[in-house]
Every structure is written in C-alpha cells, then in structure tokens.
Amino acid sequence: MNETILAQDYVLCVDLDGTFSRTDTLTEAVLLLLKQRPWALFLLPFWLLRGKAHCKAEIARRISFDPEALAYNDELVGWLREEHASGRKIVLASGADRRIVEAIAAHHGFFGDVIASDGVVNMTGKAKAAALKDQFGRYAYVGNASVDMPVWAQAEAAMLAAHSEAVERELSKQVSFDRVFRRDDARPSTFRLWLKALRIHQWVKNGLLFAPLILAHQVFDQAKLLSVGLGFLAFSLCASSVYLLNDLLDLGADRKHPTKRLRPFAAASLPLEQGIVAIPILLAAGFSLAVYVDMPFAAVLGVYYLVTLAYSLDLKRRALVDVFTLAALYTLRILAGGVVAKVALSPWLLGVSIFLFLSLGVVKRVAEIESGRRRGVQLLHGRGYRSEDLFILQMLGVAAGYASVVVLALYVSAPGSRALYPHHHFLWLFAPLMLYWISRVWLLTHRGEMHDDPIVFALKDRTSRAIGLLAIAIIVGASL
Numbered sequence: 001m002n003e004t005i006l007a008q009d010y011v012l013c014v015d016l017d018g019t020f021s022r023t024d025t026l027t028e029a030v031l032l033l034l035k036q037r038p039w040a041l042f043l044l045p046f047w048l049l050r051g052k053a054h055c056k057a058e059i060a061r062r063i064s065f066d067p068e069a070l071a072y073n074d075e076l077v078g079w080l081r082e083e084h085a086s087g088r089k090i091v092l093a094s095g096a097d098r099r100i101v102e103a104i105a106a107h108h109g110f111f112g113d114v115i116a117s118d119g120v121v122n123m124t125g126k127a128k129a130a131a132l133k134d135q136f137g138r139y140a141y142v143g144n145a146s147v148d149m150p151v152w153a154q155a156e157a158a159m160l161a162a163h164s165e166a167v168e169r170e171l172s173k174q175v176s177f178d179r180v181f182r183r184d185d186a187r188p189s190t191f192r193l194w195l196k197a198l199r200i201h202q203w204v205k206n207g208l209l210f211a212p213l214i215l216a217h218q219v220f221d222q223a224k225l226l227s228v229g230l231g232f233l234a235f236s237l238c239a240s241s242v243y244l245l246n247d248l249l250d251l252g253a254d255r256k257h258p259t260k261r262l263r264p265f266a267a268a269s270l271p272l273e274q275g276i277v278a279i280p281i282l283l284a285a286g287f288s289l290a291v292y293v294d295m296p297f298a299a300v301l302g303v304y305y306l307v308t309l310a311y312s313l314d315l316k317r318r319a320l321v322d323v324f325t326l327a328a329l330y331t332l333r334i335l336a337g338g339v340v341a342k343v344a345l346s347p348w349l350l351g352v353s354i355f356l357f358l359s360l361g362v363v364k365r366v367a368e369i370e371s372g373r374r375r376g377v378q379l380l381h382g383r384g385y386r387s388e389d390l391f392i393l394q395m396l397g398v399a400a401g402y403a404s405v406v407v408l409a410l411y412v413s414a415p416g417s418r419a420l421y422p423h424h425h426f427l428w429l430f431a432p433l434m435l436y437w438i439s440r441v442w443l444l445t446h447r448g449e450m451h452d453d454p455i456v457f458a459l460k461d462r463t464s465r466a467i468g469l470l471a472i473a474i475i476v477g478a479s480l
Contacts, residue, residue, distance in 0.1 A: 006088070006140050006157055008086075008087070008088065010088075010138050010139055010140045010156055010157060010170070010258070011088075011089050011090075011136040011138070011140070011208065012080070012083055012088050012089065012090045012091070012139070012140050012142070012153075013090075013091045013115070013136070013139050013140065013141045013142070013146060013147060014076075014090065014091065014092055014141075014142045015092065015093060015094060015096065015141070015142060015143040015151075015161075016092060016093075016094035016095075016096055016104065017096060017144075017413065018144040018145060018161065018163065018436070019076070019142055019143055019144040019161040020072060020073060020076060020077070020080075020092065020104075020142075020161075021070050021071065021072055021073070021104075021170065022073055022268030022274065023070070023071055023271075023272055024074065024273070024290075025070070025094075025096045025104075025275070026056060026096060027102055027272045027273060028063065028070070028251060028428065029056075029059045029060060029063055029097075029100065030044075030059060030250050031251065031272070032063040032064070032065065032252075033059055034313075035103075035249045035313065035419075036062075036063055036064060036305040037062055037063070038169070038313060040062055043058070043131075044059075046209075047059075047134070048062065049121065049402070052115045052122045053097075053118065053119055053120055053121055053122040053123075054119055054120070055118070055126055056117050056119075056122075056253045057118070057119035057329040059101075060096075060099040060100050061095070061099070062293075062435070064404065065099070065100055065103055065236065066142075066252055067103045067107035067254055068104075068106040068107060068256075069099075069251065069252030069253075069256065070104070070255075071255060071266065071267060071474055073161055073181065075145060075181050076161060076181050077108070077143065077168040077169065079084055079132050079181075081110055082108060083097050083140070084110035086462040088219055089109050089112045090110055090112055090134070091111060091112060091113045091114065091115060091129055091139075092104065092105045092111045092113075092114045092115070092116075092342075093114070093123070093132060093141075094114075094115070094116050094117075095117055095122055095123050095124035095128065096116060096117060097116060097117050097118075097119070098114065098116040098117065098118050098119075100116075100285075101114045101116035102114055102116070103456070104135065115128065115131050115132065115135070117273065123151050123400075124147055125147050125148075125151075126149075126150045127257060128150075129151040129153070129154050130152050132151065132154070132155075133154050133311065136290075138156050139155055139156060140155055140156055140157035140158075140178075141157070141158060141160070142159040142160070142161060142181075142186075143157040143158075143159075143160065143161070144160065144161040144162070144167075145167075145171075146170075147173065148169065148371050149175070152175050156449075157179075158175050158176065158177050158178055158180075159177060159178055159179040159180070159181070160172075160175070160180045160181070161181045161189040161239040161292050162180055162181065162182050162183065163183055163204075164183070168180060168182070169353060170333070172458075174444060181248035182370050185334060186239070188269075190397055191270050191294075193264045193268070193270050194250045196263070196264055196265075197238075197243070197244060197265065197270060197275065198240040198243065198244070199240065199243045200240075200280075201439075201456060201459075202239065202243065202455075202456070203232075203236040203240075204455065204459060205239075205330070205333065205455050206232050206235040206236050206239065207329060208333040208337060209228055209231050209235060209334070209336055209337035209340065210228055210231050210232070210337060211334050211337055211349070212334060212337045212338040212341055212343045212345055212349070213225065213228055213337065213341040213343055215346070215349060216341075216343045216344075216419065217342070217479065218343060218466070222369070223344065224341045224343075227293055227294065227340050227341060228337060228341050229338055230289060230292070230293045231290070231293055231294075231297055231337070231340040233285045233286075233289060234281060234287070234289040234290040234293065234297075234301060235286070235301060235304070235322065235333065236293075237282050237285050237286035237289070238282070238283060238286035238287065238290075238301060238305055239308075240277070240282050241279045241280075241281075241282035241283040241286065241320065242305070242308045242309070242312060243280050244265075244275050244278055244279050244282070245274075245309075246277065246312045247263055247264075247265045247266065247275070248265055248272060248275050248279075249271075249312055249313070250265055250266075250334045251265060254266035256451075258371070260450075267413075277403075283305070284357070286301070287302075293340060294339065294340050296309065296337045296339050297336060297340040300332065300335060300336040300339050301336060303332065304329065304332045304333070304336065307325065307328065307329060308329060310325075311325050311326075316383065317383060318382050318384050319383075319384035319385055319389070320384075321359060321384075322383070322384070323361035323362050323364075323365060324358065325366070326357065326358075326361035326362075327353075327354055327355075327357040327358035327361050328354075330353060330357035330360075331350060331354055331357065333355045334349065334350065335350075335351050346408060346411070346416065348408075348410070348411035348414065349411075349415075351407040352407045352408050352411070353404075353465075354404075355400045355401070355403040355404035355407060356400075356401065356404035356438075358397075359397045359400040359401030359404065359438065360395030360401075360402040360441075360454040360455065362393055362394075362396055362400065363397055363441060363442070363445050363450060363452060363454045364454065365385060365393060365447075366390060366393050366394055366397060366445050366450075367445050367450040368383070369385055369387060369389065369390050370390065370394070370445070370446075370448050372386045372387065372392065373388055385404045387478060394442070397442065398438075398439075401433070401438035401441075401442065402438065404434070404438075405431055405434045405438070407433050408431060408434065409428075409431050409480045411427075412424060412425075412427045412428055412431075416446075417480065421478040421479055422478070422479070422480065423477060423478045423479075423480065425478075426474055426477045426478035427474065427475075427478050429470075430471065430474055431475050433467055433471060433474075435469070436444075437464065437467050440463065441454060441457070473477060
C-alpha cells in the first residue's frame with residue numbers, strides 16, 4: 001500500500017459497496033428480503049420498471065437492516081478513523097439507498113455527511129461525480145470499480161480499494177492512484193474456497209443412502225450399487241446448493257459467530273453474486289441426475305429439498321422444530337437409499353434413525369448454546385433458543401440417543417434379524433458400543449468440546465473410528 005498525504009481542505013469521499021464494505025449492499029438487501037419477506041421478491045420486476053433507485057428504496061423500506069452485520073474493509077476503516085481524528089470531513093458516498101447508507105454512517109460515527117440514492121436518482125457514476133463536485137468542490141475519492149471512473153476523473157486525489165491484482169492493473173491503466181488498499185494476499189485459493197463453501201466434507205452424510213443396500217446384504221449387486229452411487233452424487237449436489245443458500249441467508253448471524261464468520265461468503269472471500277448463480281446450477285444438476293437414475297427417487301429428493309428449503313427460510317429459527325426437522329432429513333436420506341436401490345426398508349432401521357439423529361441434532365444446538373453461554377451470549381442469534389434451555393435440551397438429546405439403542409435391541413430380538421443374520425446374537429454387541437459412543441458424544445458436548453457437526457466429529461475422532469470398525473466387524477461376524 002502506497003502512502004499519500006492529502007491536503008487538509010479536501011473532503012474525503014468514500015464509496016460503500018466493494019470499498020468500505022467488502023460486499024454489495026444491494027445484493028445483501030435482496031437476500032434479506034428473501035429471508036424476511038420472501039413473497040415480496042415477486043414485486044422486484046415491477047419496482048425495476050420504475051428505475052433502479054426506486055427498486056433500491058422499495059427493498060430498503062421492507063427489510064430490517066443491521067449495519068453491524070456487514071463485512072467491512074478493516075484496513076480502510078482504520079485509516080478513516082485516523083483521518084477523522086485529524087479533523088478531516090469524511091463523506092460516505094454510495095449508490096445504495098439512503099436508509100441503508102445513513103444506518104451504516106451512524107453505526108461508525110465518523111462520517112460527517114452522506115450522498116446516496118433517494119428513490120429517484122441512482123447515485124452512481126456521473127450522477128455521483130456531479131453531486132460531489134457541486135456540494136464539496138475539492139474532494140478525494142476512494143472507490144473500487146470502473147463505474148467510479150467519472151468520480152475519480154474530477155477528484156483531486158484518487159484511491160483504490162483493490163479486490164484483486166487484475167482489477168488493480170486494469171484500473172491503473174486509466175487512473176493514477178495516490179493510494180491503494182489491497183486485500184490480504186494470504187487468502188486460500190478460489191478453488192479451496194469453493195470446496196469449503198460447497199462443504200464437500202458434509203457429503204459424507206449422504207452415505208446413509210448406502211445403508212439399506214448394505215443392511216439388505218445386496219452391496220455386491222453392481223447395478224444397484226451404481227444406482228445408489230449416482231443417487232449419492234445427486235443428493236450431494238442438491239445438498240451443496242442448500243448449503244450455499246443457507247450461508248447467503250445467514251450472513252449476518254454467521255458474521256457474529258466465532259467460527260462461522262470465516263465461511264467464504266460471510267468473510268466476503270467469495271462474491272455473493274457467484275453463490276447466487278451457483279445455487280440453481282447445482283440444483284439443476286442434482287435433479288437432472290436424479291431423474292436419470294429413477295423417478296421415484298427424484299420425488300424423494302424433491303421432498304428432501306423442499307424440507308431443507310423450509311428449514312433454511314424458517315424452521316431453523318423455531319425451537320425443537322429445527323432438531324426434529326434435522327432428524328427427518330437424515331431419515332429421508334435412508335428412505336431415498338431404499339427407493340433407489342429397490343430395497344424394502346426395515347421399520348427398525350427407520351426407528352433407530354429417527355431417534356439417533358434427533359439426538360445428534362440436539363447435540364448441535366446444545367454445543368452452540370454452550371459456546372454462546374461461555375461467551376456471555378444469552379440468546380442464540382438466528383435460533384429459537386436461550387441459555388436456560390440447556391438443561392431440558394440435554395435431557396431430550398440423551399433420552400433420544402438411548403431410545404435408538406432400545407429400538408436396536410428390539411430389532412436384534414425380532415425374527416427378521418434371525419433370518420438375515422445366521423449368528424444374530426453377535427448383534428447384541430452393538431448395544432454397548434452405541435451406548436458408549438452416544439454417552440461420550442454427550443459428555444464432550446457438556447464439557448464444551450464438541451466443535452464440529454457430530455457426523456463430521458465422528459469421522460475425525462479416533463475413538464469414533466475405532467467404534468465404527470468394531471461395528472463393521474460385528475456385522476461381518478453375524479453374517480458369516
């Protein structure tokens with residue numbers, strides 16, 4: 001970053017979108033509209049017919065905007081505070097609607113004035129340049145994109161908030177910048193960021209599709225194995241589209257979370273617009289593959305997607321409803337596996353699944369509440385829980401986990417298991433293994449040591465992996 005000393009009489013004007021904020025506030029406002037008033041999205045085309053400024057005003061009027069929840073350019077913010085302390089007048093000049101710009105200016109406290117769209121004039125490009133020249137005369141300007149060219153052209157000093165070296169090189173051909181604020185070059189590669197955003201590690205949950213095939217002892221049927229494999233990929237693509245949607249709708253809550261704030265979209269490491277485009281592409285790919293594999297399977301995937309969509313938009317904010325929904329989503333995976341493999345599902349398997357995954361869903365919430373309680377947070381942001389709910393949730397989760405072991409024990413005693421497993425009495429060894437694993441998960445959660453999704457935890461945890469190997473050995477021994 002090169003240094004420059006500005007004349008004291010220059011008014012320092014700062015762009016908002018992509019400059020002071022690392023993201024575009026209009027995109028964030030549309031996402032908030034989808035989250036808070038989804039049906040209002042159908043009015044967007046009619047608002048746009050009356051102009052972009054009018055559309056921005058209508059969106060801003062309908063959302064509850066929290067300026068604290070934005071991702072800001074910390075280096076630029078620090079420099080502006082220093083300039084403000086030296087007595088310089090600083091103006092936040094943006095094409096965003098005035099309601100949003102004034103809220104951000106008030107939140108930071110060092111802006112002396114704002115220039116913004118007012119529902120009639122879209123304050124960008126030449127309109128912004130004219131407004132700044134007329135109102136302030138001599139000004140310095142910090143921007144980030146080619147739309148700012150007319151503003152830089154009339155500025156006494158030009159500064160750039162660069163998002164990449166390529167953008168800096170291109171703009172530097174046309175503007176001689178007095179100062180450049182660059183992003184951290186130590187960020188992970190775009191490829192790694194997308195792997196993180198798509199949550200490839202969460203695809204392991206879709207391995208439940210293989211459970212019916214394995215438990216029916218048909219895992220060596222190549223045709224069925226291929227169908228389930230394609231079904232696994234279809235589910236995973238669909239799940240990743242939901243993960244992206246969930247992250248885009250939860251930007252504000254994630255930015256206030258100690259670990260979720262590092263997610264690519266919350267941290268503004270990936271453009272929000274790319275995530276919006278990727279969602280329908282992943283969804284279309286997943287459903288196209290599902291239809292190719294099996295229409296009934298595609299129907300189950302459709303139900304799964306609708307439930308996850310309802311969860312992202314509303315159900316995850318409702319106490320208890322959220323964890324029961326999570327249990328249902330896990331069970332839907334098993335149901336989908338049975339449908340695509342053309343295998344009859346055991347009611348015992350569904351019973352174990354419902355209780356076990358209800359327990360693990362509660363583990364996630366208890367871990368979040370416990371983490372918040374240790375930070376002094378009484379109300380879990382974006383959820384329907386308070387810190388005083390901890391005790392009852394722990395009881396519910398442990399009870400559900402132990403209930404899954406009871407259902408398993410009943411299955412071992414049932415005639416069906418005796419017919420399927422020649423040495424079915426070996427299956428009794430499952431009970432103490434499950435009891436120990438569930439108890440250990442809850443003990444670690446109570447201690448505040450459950451930092452991952454419990455399924456991801458099981459893959460990383462050495463003890464859990466050892467228990468999994470013992471479980472496989474038990475199944476093999478009972479089958480021989």
